[in-house]
Amino acid sequence: MSGIITSLEHLVEERKEGYLNKAKIADGGKKMRKNWSNAWIILSGQKLEFHKESKQQALSNLKTGNKPEWVDLRGASIEWTKEKSSRKNVFQITTVSGNEFLFQSDIDLIVLDWFHAIRKVIEKVPKELSFTSKNLELRIRKSSSTELLNFGNESKEEKPENRKSLLFKLNYSASDSSCDRKRVKSRLKKFISRRPSLKTLQEKGLIKDQVFGCHLHILCERERTTVPQFVRKCIEAVEKRGLDADGIYRVSGNLATIQKLRFIVNQEEKLNLDDSQWEDIHVVTGALKMFFRELPEPLFPYCFFEQFLEAIKNQDYDTRIEAIRCLIWKLPQSNHDTLKILFAHLKKIVAKASVNLMSTQSLGIVFGPTLLRSEKESGNMAIHMIYQNQIAELILMEYDKIFSSRED
Known part of the structure; x- marks a missing residue:
């Protein structure tokens, strides 16, 4: 815990504000429909905030209790992308939680300045900061049950029989998952070994020669x-x-x-x-x-x-x-x-x-x-x-x- 606090103290806070075009294309790893919007963006420390209004309006909204959407840059990645949009000057940020955002501006110097400022923050923030005190409370969920187990400071001491029951369920679930993986792996191997060659598929007309993306x-x-x-x-x-x-x-x-x-x-x-x-x-x-x-x-x-x-x-x-x-x-x-x-x-x-x-x-x-x-x-x-x-x-x-x- 002391190591985390020390890392935070040594973090040089970056701050930058301005307008960029923004589109969220994935939420928790799940793909979303791309919808571009113009946003007032504030880079502060290891956080990127999105506001619909300008700086003054954003500040007044904060006072009235409106919380802006924001991105935690700890452990995130940033890269230029041409495949995700037909627009020019587009870069993508992917967070550790699986959220993906596209940012764009037609003005080259503005988008370059933002890209380097955000990348600088990502490189400076230690990736282990994603394991903060909030994450020390371990939660184990099972999709088929509403059962939730908390290992936080406020959780009560559990009975020995409950622990045994839980351990049995977890071990059973792990072994069952392992068997599933082996079966899937075996089926994939069989499929790959039996798959027809590219030439055969082309001869049968199932795969046509491409025009776009071809040398x-x-x-x-x-x-x-x-x-x-x-x-x-x-x-x-x-x-x-x-x-x-x-x-x-x-x-x-x-x-x-x-x-x-x-x-x-x-x-x-x-x-x-x-x-x-x-x-x-x-x-x-x-x-x-x-x-x-x-x-x-x-x-x-x-x-x-x-x-x-x-x-x-x-x-x-x-x-x-x-x-x-x-x-x-x-x-x-x-x-x-x-x-x-x-x-x-x-x-x-x-x-x-x-x-x-x-x-x-x-x-x-x-x-x-x-x-x-x-x-x-x-x-x-x-x-x-x-x-x-x-x-x-x-x-x-x-x-x-x-x-x-x-x-x-």
């Missing part, structure tokens, strides 16, 4: 092309009925409809984007962006990331263009050709910027981090994002020079 060169080899058919179809649909759409590629489509389109693309060979269910062009653009985000390796391969960053840092503009041009011509054929057709399409978007309000800079912000990213996230994420945007902008502005043939 670009594998997908292109399978389709016998250098640009995926899905990319071509999306571009054709946008150029047919979306060039004038306000905020094209910036405005998000309905996520559920995008996921439905993703499922159909992965399961069926034929896709008609002129179908009425894909009437919202933002669903098509959302699916195309998702395709590029889910590539196991981005359109600009990881091994080229640092080289492109060094190229864009050149002070001389012509040298910068030539450096980017040389790197693009070194890309694998499928990456080069897909990049070429994509940016030719984006040039058409920029040509109608007066109508769709999507400038070169706007498209750079949308596509820079999607097409070019580091294999390992680092503290330089905000700086990298600036360069990623600039690279996409430069390719758009100097498309003809960059994609001209090697001989030119």
